[in-house]
Structure formats: structure tokens, C-alpha cells
Amino acid sequence: MKxxxxxxWGLLPAQLIMLLTMIIPIGIIVVVSFSTRGAYGGFDYIFSxxxxxxxxxxxxxTDELEFNPQYLLIIxxxxxxxxxxxxxxxxxxxxxxxxxxxxxxxxxxxxxxxxTLPFWVSMIVRVYAWxxxxxKNGVIDGTLSKLGIVDNLGSLLFNNGAMLVGLVYSYVPLMxxxxxxxxxxxxxxxxxxxxxxxxxxxxxxxxxxxxxxxPGMVAGAVLVFIxxxxxxxxxxxxxxxxxxxMGNLILNQFGMDRNWPFxxxxxxxxxxxxxxxxxxxxxxxxxxxxxxx
Amino acid sequence: MGGAKxxxxxxxxxxxxxxxxxxxxxxxxxxxxxxxxxxxxxxxxWGGFSxxxxxxxxxxxxxxxxxxxxxxxxxxxxxxxxTVALMAALVLVRGKGVKFRKTSETIVNLPLFLPExxxxxxVLLLFxxxxxxxxxxxxxxxxxxxxxxxxxxPIRARLQGMTLDLEExxxxxxxxxxxxxxxxxxxxxxxxxxxxxxxxxxxxxDDFITSVMLNAGGATTLPVYIFSLIRSGVSPELNAISxxxxxxxxxxxxxxxxxxxxx
Amino acid sequence: MSGTLADKTADRGKSVExxxxxKRFGSFEALKTVSFDIYDNEFFTLLGPSGCGKTTLLRMIxxxxxxxxxxxxxxxxxxxxLPPHKRxxxxxxxxxxxxxxxxxxxxxxxxLQNLGWDKERQRERxxxxxQMVHMQEFRLRxxxxxxxxxxxxxxxxxxxxxxxxxxxxxxxxxxxxxKLRQAMRNELQALQRQTGITFIFVTHDxxxxxxxxxxxxxxxxxxxxxxxxxxxIYEDPANRFVADFIGESNFLAVNVxxxxxxxxxxxTPFGFDIEARQKAAQPKTRAMLSLRxxxxxxxxxxxxxxxxxxxxxxxxxxxxxxxxxxxGETDVLVTSANDRNDTMGxxxxxxxxxxxxxxxxxxxxx
Numbered sequence: 001m002k003x004x005x006x007x008x009w010g011l012l013p014a015q016l017i018m019l020l021t022m023i024i025p026i027g028i029i030v031v032v033s034f035s036t037r038g039a040y041g042g043f044d045y046i047f048s049x050x051x052x053x054x055x056x057x058x059x060x061x062t063d064e065l066e067f068n069p070q071y072l073l074i075i076x077x078x079x080x081x082x083x084x085x086x087x088x089x090x091x092x093x094x095x096x097x098x099x100x101x102x103x104x105x106x107x108x109x110x111x112x113x114x115x116t117l118p119f120w121v122s123m124i125v126r127v128y129a130w131x132x133x134x135x136k137n138g139v140i141d142g143t144l145s146k147l148g149i150v151d152n153l154g155s156l157l158f159n160n161g162a163m164l165v166g167l168v169y170s171y172v173p174l175m176x177x178x179x180x181x182x183x184x185x186x187x188x189x190x191x192x193x194x195x196x197x198x199x200x201x202x203x204x205x206x207x208x209x210x211x212x213x214x215p216g217m218v219a220g221a222v223l224v225f226i227x228x229x230x231x232x233x234x235x236x237x238x239x240x241x242x243x244x245x246m247g248n249l250i251l252n253q254f255g256m257d258r259n260w261p262f263x264x265x266x267x268x269x270x271x272x273x274x275x276x277x278x279x280x281x282x283x284x285x286x287x288x289x290x291x292x293x
Numbered sequence: 294m295g296g297a298k299x300x301x302x303x304x305x306x307x308x309x310x311x312x313x314x315x316x317x318x319x320x321x322x323x324x325x326x327x328x329x330x331x332x333x334x335x336x337x338x339w340g341g342f343s344x345x346x347x348x349x350x351x352x353x354x355x356x357x358x359x360x361x362x363x364x365x366x367x368x369x370x371x372x373x374x375x376t377v378a379l380m381a382a383l384v385l386v387r388g389k390g391v392k393f394r395k396t397s398e399t400i401v402n403l404p405l406f407l408p409e410x411x412x413x414x415x416v417l418l419l420f421x422x423x424x425x426x427x428x429x430x431x432x433x434x435x436x437x438x439x440x441x442x443x444x445x446x447p448i449r450a451r452l453q454g455m456t457l458d459l460e461e462x463x464x465x466x467x468x469x470x471x472x473x474x475x476x477x478x479x480x481x482x483x484x485x486x487x488x489x490x491x492x493x494x495x496x497x498x499d500d501f502i503t504s505v506m507l508n509a510g511g512a513t514t515l516p517v518y519i520f521s522l523i524r525s526g527v528s529p530e531l532n533a534i535s536x537x538x539x540x541x542x543x544x545x546x547x548x549x550x551x552x553x554x555x556x
Numbered sequence: 557m558s559g560t561l562a563d564k565t566a567d568r569g570k571s572v573e574x575x576x577x578x579k580r581f582g583s584f585e586a587l588k589t590v591s592f593d594i595y596d597n598e599f600f601t602l603l604g605p606s607g608c609g610k611t612t613l614l615r616m617i618x619x620x621x622x623x624x625x626x627x628x629x630x631x632x633x634x635x636x637x638l639p640p641h642k643r644x645x646x647x648x649x650x651x652x653x654x655x656x657x658x659x660x661x662x663x664x665x666x667x668l669q670n671l672g673w674d675k676e677r678q679r680e681r682x683x684x685x686x687q688m689v690h691m692q693e694f695r696l697r698x699x700x701x702x703x704x705x706x707x708x709x710x711x712x713x714x715x716x717x718x719x720x721x722x723x724x725x726x727x728x729x730x731x732x733x734x735k736l737r738q739a740m741r742n743e744l745q746a747l748q749r750q751t752g753i754t755f756i757f758v759t760h761d762x763x764x765x766x767x768x769x770x771x772x773x774x775x776x777x778x779x780x781x782x783x784x785x786x787x788x789i790y791e792d793p794a795n796r797f798v799a800d801f802i803g804e805s806n807f808l809a810v811n812v813x814x815x816x817x818x819x820x821x822x823x824t825p826f827g828f829d830i831e832a833r834q835k836a837a838q839p840k841t842r843a844m845l846s847l848r849x850x851x852x853x854x855x856x857x858x859x860x861x862x863x864x865x866x867x868x869x870x871x872x873x874x875x876x877x878x879x880x881x882x883x884g885e886t887d888v889l890v891t892s893a894n895d896r897n898d899t900m901g902x903x904x905x906x907x908x909x910x911x912x913x914x915x916x917x918x919x920x921x922x
Contacts (some may be wrong), residue, residue: 006388007384007389007390011391014400014441017441018401018404020419021415023400025416025418028422029418095311099308099310100311102303114319118318120495121322122516122538122539123501124519125535125538128325129324129535132328133321172318201303205304226405230502251410254414254506267410270411274406274407461620461647468641481656
């Protein structure tokens with residue numbers, strides 16, 4: 001019954017790995033973001049606010065600071081795209097999950113399996129597929145011009161819309177599973193009771209079903225929002241590198257631009273955004289608990 | 294069926310919506326598979342049926358190298374991650390009087406709360422600080438880290454679903470802690486352990502961001518190689534490679550999902 | 557009756573000794589200090605409402621919980637420091653807890669294997685157990701392929717196979733339907749006689765407890781309320797809790813006039829005084845008179861204590877009928893056997909006379 005020490009030894013490897021490869025390195029990110037860019041890439045441990053300054057200002061001809069919104073624009077676009085992705089995923093997932101939850105027996109199992117399946121396919125392959133569909137002479141362009149509906153539609157790529165399609169496609173399974181779980185848990189008698197008390201379909205949907213499924217929706221929203229915020233593949237392939245998101249900006253600083261401190265600073269901003277979402281979520285949960293207590 | 298219209302749980306148009314949703318989910322996969330059999334050199338204009346791109350894909354040494362690297366990394370990372378996650382889950386679900394249980398669990402799941410690109414930067418800075426050069430080793434360490442929560446969650450779910458009285462019954466019937474674990478706990482949670490290992494394996498195989506960030510070491514993983522192919526232009530061979538990947542993923546996913554379902 | 561029990565137990569050894577055992581979970585006191593002995597070859601029942609601490613006590617004997625205070629001895633040896641797998645007791649779990657990945661044979665053999673019995677002896681014992689519960693032909697099945705009653709039998713066979721000193725049964729009949737439950741009661745009782753193993757049975761069902769037990773320990777509020785034979789507990793309840801929990805009773809507020817030995821003279825709300833056996837009554841105080849509904853007869857003017865009242869409620873229950881009779885300002889519950897075909901019983905609104913023998917009433921402290 002008592003495993004002396006197992007509580008300690010069993011947890012140790014996992015905690016140690018997380019400490020060494022995540023917690024300490026995150027500290028290093030913060031330190032590096034306040035240090036100076038090295039002469040040949042990399043960085044020197046000399047305190048500097050240069051990287052954070054660079055987020056807002058660029059240095060002009062005569063060393064004066066000019067407000068430059070180019071990075072703010074990227075941060076803004078990232079937040080907007082991640083939020084829109086989350087909203088669209090929710091709008092798609094809820095009805096689909098509801099439909100699946102209402103099926104019976106084998107059909108339900110099969111549909112649930114089919115919904116999860118694409119998520120297991122390599123992300124890069126799934127995003128690449130949209131390249132073939134949306135690209136010039138791609139499936140849509142090719143089909144439409146062959147049918148003579150539109151001639152020379154050209155490429156549908158390299159805009160926010162294309163990125164959004166890819167982002168939603170990448171992360172929708174992360175939303176549908178928690179939403180499905182919360183609908184599945186819903187007691188059907190509650191829906192019947194609402195109708196029995198003269199609530200119509202839509203009134204029941206908004207007053208009974210949706211509020212009860214809120215925990216699942218919130219969980220799904222967090223699961224989708226976090227990776228969307230850090231998306232790299234979708235903007236690279238579907239945004240064509242011109243419409244950058246924060247993930248690309250970070251990757252570039254550690255790649256060809258070789259400005260590690262600035263890359264670290266953008267990573268710190270990204271962590272800040274994630275933290276803000278988590279704190280808001282925790283506050284919401286705490287308030288809810290206070291209400292029910 | 295006359296009752297369908299009065300069924301309170303039905304919403305008009307929902308069926309059509311779901312059909313469109315599944316179309317959206319599977320169209321990209323179908324397109325890739327379809328054009329992989331294209332005889333034409335153009336990736337998205339049909340020029341007749343051919344298997345030639347599969348032949349050239351299977352003779353592509355760079356591709357095979359990338360597959361080998363990815364398989365090595367994914368196998369080692371998922372095995373280590375599953376072992377570590379299993380131990381952690383046993384303590385966090387079954388351990389008595391564990392201190393800081395909530396915090397410990399958050400730490401084990403930490404990679405889920407951060408965008409992967411941040412994690413990639415973190416390990417990059419770590420390795421540059423300790424001066425680790427060996428590419429595959431770097432990948433294995435990084436992949437193990439972010440695979441742990443994916444292995445942990447199915448195992449934890451399975452353990453939580455297992456009532457305590459089976460283990461108590463084993464102890465009642467004179468089984469010591471190790472016998473209880475080996476003969477009762479492990480067989481009962483085995484589907485969760487397999488599902489966790491499989492999930493970790495697929496997540497590692499699929500990883501692009503961390504691998505591309507650490508790429509300097511010279512070890513190219515499969516997604517990084519595919520990315521370089523996409524960069525150099527869409528080709529039917531790429532479709533063939535993608536189709537093979539889709540095939541393998543679907544088989545693995547089916548096994549994992551079937552295991553998770555079996556109770 | 558208590559005399560015969562003493563005879564029966566005097567020369568018997570003690571199977572389990574509960575010595576001043578208490579248990580807290582955080583700030584919750586699951587069990588206040590309890591002490592009693594359980595004898596060899598006894599069918600002993602821990603009876604009480606949910607939350608009374610009976611399952612906690614059972615789990616402490618099995619070793620799944622450790623007492624906060626006190627000791628437990630098995631066959632005279634203190635077992636507090638022994639983990640469950642080193643205690644020669646076995647449990648039949650409420651959920652049965654059969655291992656779903658093992659066949660019935662493997663389930664029954666599990667304990668024997670862990671005890672290191674040799675293969676041949678294991679095989680023989682498993683077969684013997686399967687025979688005992690009439691499940692030989694199912695030996696290669698998995699538990700999921702069994703009905704509730706069959707699972708129950710296998711759980712019993714598995715727990716009895718290692719020949720434990722004591723068998724613990726944690727509400728094992730609660731998952732079965734009524735008919736099966738009745739059959740299993742008889743089977744359990746027969747098994748206990750046959751094996752001679754001490755059974756400690758936990759239940760909240762007083763019928764079950766009365767039916768099977770040699771002795772019952774009534775637990776309430778984490779304390780022993782009464783320990784005795786089924787008859788003692790029903791006929792001679794120690795306090796209001798026991799009288800209320802076991803069967804039904806009328807509780808009448810009375811004034812104690814005088815106390816002499818185990819008798820007390822009390823004034824009833826019906827205006828007359830009676831003398832009845834008492835427990836914990838003090839002179840010149842208020843007390844409770846407990847009177848079982850079936851000890852009151854309707855239309856009996858010859859009894860020592862009689863009164864008149866009006867029937868205000870009538871329920872026909874097959875073997876007997878139940879009446880609520882208003883006597884003055886007190887409602888009295890009366891049951892009357894439907895053992896004759898020539899009477900139609902009484903109707904609501906009828907005025908009837910009630911009678912009871914004071915020897916069947918008990919004065920209990922308030």
C-alpha cells in the first residue's frame with residue numbers, strides 16, 4: 001500500500017525534464033531579451049532595452065527614434081487572426097459536435113472517429129494541401145476556368161483569408177472534442193424540459209444548451225487560441241512570408257536575421273499574451289466558483 | 294420517421310451543414326491523394342494515372358534519410374516520454390498525500406500551455422548555452438519534453454477511470470505493491486499507455502517548428518524536408534510522399550483511437 | 557436469549573478485537589472511539605445508516621485505512637502495522653472488484669498464487685471453490701460475461717479461496733434485485749456455517765442484518781449504539797436511535813414518576829400510568845416510551861393498558877394493515893395482521909379501542 005519514496009521518485013523525472021528544458025530556458029529567454037545583440041549573431045550578456053524599444057521605434061538617419069508600427073502591426077495581425085480562428089472554429093464546431101452527439105450507436109462512433117482523423121495527419125501536409133487547392137492553376141482556379149465561369153482567377157493565396165482557412169483547418173479538431181464532450185454530458189431531459197416549458201428550438205439552444213456547454217467551449221477556445229498565436233507553417237506557406245505572424249518573426253530573428261535578443265523579446269511578448277489569456281480564464285473560473293459557492 | 298419534424302433535438306439544416314463540414318475536413322486530403330497519381334509534371338493539373346512519383350519518392354535518398362532521422366527521434370522520444378509520463382501519472386492519480394499535486398500536474402503539462410515556437414526558442418537558447426552540437430540528440434531532448442503531456446493525458450484519463458477497488462482487491466488477495474502494479478494496474482491501463490505512446494510518436498513525427506529551429510545541427514526531419522520541397526516548388530512527387538505520410542498517420546491514428554475506445 | 561449467546565461464546569476465541577479504535581478524515585470524525593470483540597465462527601453484522609462509519613471500520617480491518625487511534629487485533633495479534641496484502645483477511649467488495657482482464661479461474665486463483673501455493677493445490681482449490689458456488693462450467697469466462705448474481709458468487713469464491721481468518725463483506729447484496737438478494741442471504745448463511753469462517757458483514761439493511769446475523773453491532777454517528785443478537789436489538793433497544801433504526805416504533809413522551817431497578821413507572825399521554833422496563837430513565841424527568849406498532853391490538857379491552865381513539869389513516873399492505881389512530885392529541889401507529897378472511901379491517905373515521913401489554917413497552921432516556 002505505502003510505496004515509500006515512490007511519490008518522490010515517480011514524479012522526479014518529469015519534473016526534472018520540465019525544469020531543465022522548459023522552466024530554466026524560459027528564464028534564459030527573458031534574460032536574452034534584455035541583452036545585447038552579438039557582433040556575429042547570437043548575443044552578449046550586456047543589459048539593454050534595445051529589443052523592446054525596437055518593437056515600437058526604428059532608428060532613423062541621425063540616430064533619432066522614429067515611431068515605427070511595423071512590428072505592432074504583426075502583433076496586431078497575430079492577435080486578430082488567432083481570435084478570428086478561435087471564433088470560426090467555435091461556430092463550426094458547435095453545430096457539428098451537436099449533430100454528432102445526437103447520433104446513435106455505431107454512427108456516432110464513426111463520425112467522432114472521422115472528425116479526429118485529419119488531426120493525426122502531418123500538419124505540414126495538411127497545410128500544403130491548401131496550397132494545391134488555393135494556388136494559381138490550383139484546384140479552385142483550374143476548375144473554375146475550365147468550366148468557363150471565371151477566367152484567370154489566379155492565386156487565392158498570400159492573404160489573410162488564405163491564412164485563416166489554413167489556421168481553422170489546422171486547429172478545428174482541438175475545438176470540436178471538448179465541445180463535443182460537454183454536449184455529450186448534457187442531460188437530454190434538460191432539452192425536453194425546456195420544450196415542455198414552452199421554449200422553442202432557438203430559445204432552448206441559447207438559454208439551455210449553450211450556457212451548459214460553456215465550459216467545453218472555453219476549454220476549446222484556449223486549446224485553439226494558444227497554438228494559433230504561435231502559428232508558423234500557415235503564414236509561411238499560405239501567407240507567403242509577406243503577411244507575417246509573430247511566430248515567423250521569432251523564427252526569422254533566430255534564422256536569417258540573426259537578432260536573438262529581439263527574437264527573445266517577441267517570444268516574451270507572446271508568452272505575455274498567453275499568460276493574459278490564462279489569467280482571464282482563471283479569473284472567470286474563480287468568479288464562477290464564487291457564484292456557485 | 295414522422296416524428297422527425299417534431300423531435301425537439303433537431304435543428305433544420307444541421308445535416309447539410311455537417312456534410313459541408315466533413316467535405317471541408319477531407320477535401321485537402323483527398324486532393325493530395327488524387328494528384329499523387331497524376332502522370333503530369335504539374336502538381337494540380339490532371340494528366341492521366343501514374344505510379345511514377347511513388348517510384349521516384351522511394352528512391353529519393355534525401356527523403357529516406359529524413360524519414361530515418363524522424364523515426365529515430367520519434368521512437369526514442371515517445372518511449373522516454375511515455376515512461377516518464379506513466380510514472381508521473383501513477384503518482385499524481387494514485388499517490389497518497391502527494392504535496393503540490395495541482396502544481397506538479399501543471400508542470401508536467403507545461404508544454405501544452407505555450408505556443409510551440411516559444412518552446413523551440415527555449416531549447417535553442419538552452420543548447421547554445423551548454424554548447425550541445427549533436428543534432429539528433431538535441432531533437433530527441435526537445436521532442437521528449439513536448440511529448441510528455443501528450444503521453445500523460447491518455448494515461449491519466451485511463452487511471453482516473455480505473456476504480457481504486459481493483460487495486461485494493463489485489464492487495465486484499467495478498468499481492469504486494471509490485472505484483473499489484475504488474476498484474477492488475479498495468480493490464481487495466483495498457484490501452485491508455487499505448488494510446489499515449491502512439492500520440493507522442495505522431496506528435497514527434499509531425500513536429501516542424503522545433504526541428505526547423507534546431508536544424509543547424511544538420512539532422513533534417515521529415516516535415517523539415519517536406520517544407521524544403523514545398524519551397525522549391527509544388528511537385529507530384531511531393532504529393533506521393535504526402536500520400537504515404539497520410540496513409541501511415543491514418544493507420545496509426547486508427548490503432549490509437551481503437552485502443553482508447555476499448556474499455 | 558442473551559444467556560444462550562453467552563454459553564455459545566464463552567469458550568470461543570476472539571477473531572477480531574477492536575480496541576478503542578477511532579478514525580478522522582481531516583476534520584471529519586468518521587468513527588469516535590469504539591471497542592468490541594468479534595468471536596470465532598460468528599456471523600457478525602455492522603449495521604447502520606450511511607455515514608455511520610461501518611465501511612470505514614471494515615476498511616480498517618482489511619488494512620485499506622489506518623486507525624487514527626486504538627488498535628485492531630486479528631487472532632490475538634496486533635495487525636496495525638501490516639499492509640493489506642499481509643493480513644489473513646479477505647474482502648467481498650461492494651462492486652465485487654473482479655479483475656476484468658482475468659478469467660474466473662484466474663480471479664479465484666489470484667490470492668493463492670500470491671500466497672505461493674503450489675500449482676496442483678491451487679488448481680484443486682479453485683475447482684473446489686467453483687463447485688461451491690456452482691459455477692464450474694463458467695471457469696474460462698471473463699467477469700464481464702456474467703450476471704450480477706454470478707459475479708457476486710465469484711467474488712465470494714475468490715475471497716474464500718485463500719481460507720482467510722475472517723471474511724469481510726461490504727454491502728455485497730446491494731447491487732442485486734430483491735428476489736436474488738433473498739436467495740443470496742440464505743446462501744451466505746449456509747456458506748458461513750459450512751466454512752466456519754468468521755464473517756463480518758456490513759449493511760444498512762436491517763432486514764438483511766436480522767435475517768443472517770448471530771450478532772449485530774448497530775453503529776450510528778460514529779459510535780456503537782448497541783451490540784447484541786437480532787432479537788435483543790429489536791425487542792430491547794438500548795436507545796431511541798436503535799428503536800427508530802430497527803423496525804418501526806411509536807415514541808410517546810412520558811413523565812417518569814419513579815424508577816426501581818430496571819423498571820420505571822411513567823405517566824402516559826393517555827392519562828394512565830404504567831410500569832415498564834427502562835433504560836437510562838431518571839425519576840422526575842421526561843422520557844420516551846417506545847412501543848412497537850404490532851404490540852398494540854385494536855379492539856382489545858382486556859389488555860392491561862387500553863385507550864380509545866379515532867382511525868385517521870388506513871393502509872392495506874397485504875400481510876398486514878397499518879393504521880394511524882388519534883388518541884387525544886397523540887397519533888399512534890398500529891399494525892394488525894390480515895390473518896383472517898372474515899374481518900374487513902377498520903375504516904377511517906371509526907372509533908376503536910387500543911390495548912397493549914406494558915411488558916412490551918420500553919422506557920428510554922430522551
